Amino acid sequence: MPAWVKGAATDIDAAIAAAADLLGAARMPVIAGLNAEVSAIRAAFDLAGRVGASLDTDGAAGTYAELGALARVGAMTSTPAEAVGRADAVLVLGSEPAKSELLGRIEAGAPTRGRAAGAARAILALDGANEGGVLPALARLRAHFRGHLADESPTAVLASKLAAAQYVVVLYDPAEIGEMGVETVQGLVTDLNDRTRAFSLAVSGGHRNQDRAVVPVSAWTTGQAPRVGLGRKVPEHDPWRFDAARQVAAGEADAALWLSSLPAPRPDWLGQVPSVALVGEASPDAAEVVIAVGVPGRDVGGVLWNETRGALTYWPAQAGGSAPADRPTAASVLGRLTNRLAARSGTAC
Structure with missing residues (x-):
């Protein structure tokens, strides 16, 4: 399965280890994008709680x-x-x-x-x-x-x-x-x-539609809208403070994880801090650590926002798409990353 560390091809285990090193060393990481299936969004919130990260979404302006x-x-x-x-x-x-x-x-x-x-x-x-x-x-x-x-x-x-x-x-x-x-x-x-x-x-246009899935996941997980910080172990909601672009520009964030199993443009600020990218359309230069994951509704099944119905809907993998063994789900990668960080700290997630 495609994975890179600093542009060099590697296996998934080495990429997860490198991502854990990067995020584990950060004092104020951000997890952004959240253009992903519901299971991956939930896993991103779990990871944020583990590393004390703040979260932001790609479609936050409209949200x-x-x-x-x-x-x-x-x-x-x-x-x-x-x-x-x-x-x-x-x-x-x-x-x-x-x-x-x-x-x-x-x-x-x-x-x-x-x-x-x-x-x-x-x-x-x-x-x-x-x-x-x-x-x-x-x-x-x-x-x-x-x-x-x-x-x-x-x-x-x-x-x-x-x-x-x-x-x-x-x-x-x-x-x-x-x-x-x-x-x-x-x-x-x-x-x-x-x-x-x-x-x-x-x-909302294109990939920004998935923000409509993030809002309820954030609400049932934290009781807040998506821009939350978990650095003090309780959810703190602040749309200005936890704007990922602002945090990076101000020097407040020192690492980032970009989650986009649904194809979406990467923000310019991502290259300004050490970063991990979990993406459905991967390239070696997307971040320091890049892991290609399955695209929900194409390679793997997943719950996504359905604009036609105006509701969350399960989309199965398409016939002929990549098997989960070839392209892991974003949720499984995030889960392994969270468990690895938990093992280092010696506490349960």
Whole structure:
């Protein structure tokens, strides 16, 4: 199975030993990415408790934009199935939701359930290209809808179309529009519900979708959202303090483990500290210690976020994929690493 230490090919046992040396010598390691199946995410939290690491996710910008707005103003949300089955008007905010698989499913049909069944479906867009960005455009749309602005602009026409719809779904990417944008979306949805039915639905691009699996795992493991530190043996939640990029830039972190069994771009900061990479698409120069692991849903089975269902779903290995013996699961590698560190300290995990 592919593994490298400082660019030289080696076996899995030697790579795990080198990773244990690297993490065991660190005073403030970080475990980041967490683009992985649920079992690997759980194993990463176990390892963090062993080495006193903090944790951060690849999609944290979008996750915290949603969580911050949810804590202050709440949310009225729908599910992908409801959007496909009921919406006769879909408002696409910004550029990222237009790339989602969900929008393709919505565009392919018309509502089949509820009071909008059989009606034509309108796909409406608000990208903010001519209005200084999505957030100003969204604020202007809300002002038109509430009667605070009156003209015959395209935004006014859009507000009228939304008011005439029977079931509106607003698609947005929280990482693209930010925390204030998410709050404004929820305000718009509240306004729309004074006249019709309306809901929001967040969609995240590509590998960032897996953050939706990390949030519940973190909650049931630590009682906190994902950016937590375990350096003092109890979970401490702080979105600013445990931002991995900030920690490395400030010199606070002295080692890192990047977990990405699902293919995802590696961050620039990873090369600035001694690092270990557990990756589904491996290259010898990805980190000081690199271990290739099975890609969930392709090489090995695993529980992943299912955007189509809006839920966690088990994905089996594909026929013809690498056998687990050839590509170990990320969870098994993390478990062996945790046990090795526990054996060194002479205490049970």
